[in-house]
Amino acid sequence: MDRGLGPGHGDAGGHGRRVRLGHRPRKAAGSTLAFVSHIDTVPAGEGWTRPPFEATFEGDKLYGRGSGDAKASVAAMLMAAKDVHDAGGPATGRLLVILGFGEETKHTTMGKAVERLQPIDAAVVGEPTNLEPAIAQRGLLMIDLVAKGLQRHAGYAADNPDFTNAIVELSRNVAKLPELLRERTHPILGIATATPTILEAGVSRNVTPPTARAVLDVRSTPAWTHAELADALRSALDCEVVVTSDRLVPCETPAGSRLLALARQVRPAGTPFGSPTCSDWVFLRDRDAIKCGPGTSRRSHTPDEFVDLPEVTEARGFYATLAQAYLA
Numbered sequence: 470m471d472r473g474l475g476p477g478h479g480d481a482g483g484h485g486r487r488v489r490l491g492h493r494p495r496k497a498a499g500s501t502l503a504f505v506s507h508i509d510t511v512p513a514g515e516g517w518t519r520p521p522f523e524a525t526f527e528g529d530k531l532y533g534r535g536s537g538d539a540k541a542s543v544a545a546m547l548m549a550a551k552d553v554h555d556a557g558g559p560a561t562g563r564l565l566v567i568l569g570f571g572e573e574t575k576h577t578t579m580g581k582a583v584e585r586l587q588p589i590d591a592a593v594v595g596e597p598t599n600l601e602p603a604i605a606q607r608g609l610l611m612i613d614l615v616a617k618g619l620q621r622h623a624g625y626a627a628d629n630p631d632f633t634n635a636i637v638e639l640s641r642n643v644a645k646l647p648e649l650l651r652e653r654t655h656p657i658l659g660i661a662t663a664t665p666t667i668l669e670a671g672v673s674r675n676v677t678p679p680t681a682r683a684v685l686d687v688r689s690t691p692a693w694t695h696a697e698l699a700d701a702l703r704s705a706l707d708c709e710v711v712v713t714s715d716r717l718v719p720c721e722t723p724a725g726s727r728l729l730a731l732a733r734q735v736r737p738a739g740t741p742f743g744s745p746t747c748s749d750w751v752f753l754r755d756r757d758a759i760k761c762g763p764g765t766s767r768r769s770h771t772p773d774e775f776v777d778l779p780e781v782t783e784a785r786g787f788y789a790t791l792a793q794a795y796l797a
């Protein structure tokens with residue numbers, strides 16, 4: 470059994486390293502199943518009532534930054550891999566544990582790790598989902614809307630009938646956003662959304678701005694390609710549409726997924742759902758994959774993040790049984 474580990478484990482390239490710990494020879498050729506998660510966290514931020522980077526145990530809860538996102542998945546996956554190993558290893562094929570770094574940023578190592586550890590036939594992406602199997606995941610397309618206007622003294626703005634205020638032009642376009650991108654509905658994730666998150670404009674309080682910019686957070690679904698979403702916005706708006714990031718494409722578990730079928734057999738109480746958050750699933754989007762792990766994503770990135778320890782233990786058993794079933 471191979472375990473692919475991220476940086477900090479002796480890989481000078483920082484792209485993840487495959488090491489062999491207590492390796493057992495494969496008993497027969499077969500498929501490769503990967504347990505995939507990440508070992509980095511977001512910054513602590515403010516509002517904590519407990520030390521963010523110390524493990525604080527209170528009853529069945531473990532508090533700390535990254536406890537749910539995604540150290541709970543990491544711990545459960547590593548222990549599940551050990552359980553499979555101690556039981557004699559997978560009957561066929563191989564089980565990988567791939568832990569990336571930088572998932573919370575644009576510098577994730579997972580892409581290189583997946584590339585180096587080929588072939589991979591199926592993957593469980595460890596993220597906090599309350600152990601429910603996510604079978605679709607929204608993508609993230611980042612877009613700048615840029616409107617142009619005339620810079621002049623605000624006191625003379627009305628003198629020229631051809632005067633254009635960049636803020637007003639941008640506002641007209643932003644006001645259209647709630648009604649756009651509704652013509653395609655994904656059966657699990659619904660419609661794509663374009664949400665303005667940053668507005669920038671202004672030279673001085675008495676000067677009209679020549680440029681105004683809005684940052685859009687576009688949560689995509691498999692019903693659109695990112696190029697189609699950008700084109701749809703360009704057709705509907707009369708300001709400049711600039712794509713600044715399109716790498717986080719939406720993902721979906723393939724129809725007839727063997728991995729999903731086995732996951733539902735192992736844990737019949739699990740309810741498949743569509744996840745609004747992005748993950749390293751994007752690097753495995755062409756494989757048989759689900760996203761599933763202990764904890765809830767609504768606690769991710771919040772002060773006093775915590776995970777329920779019994780759920781981590783349940784995840785350990787779920788991962789191990791699923792691996793043995795898939796690699797039977």
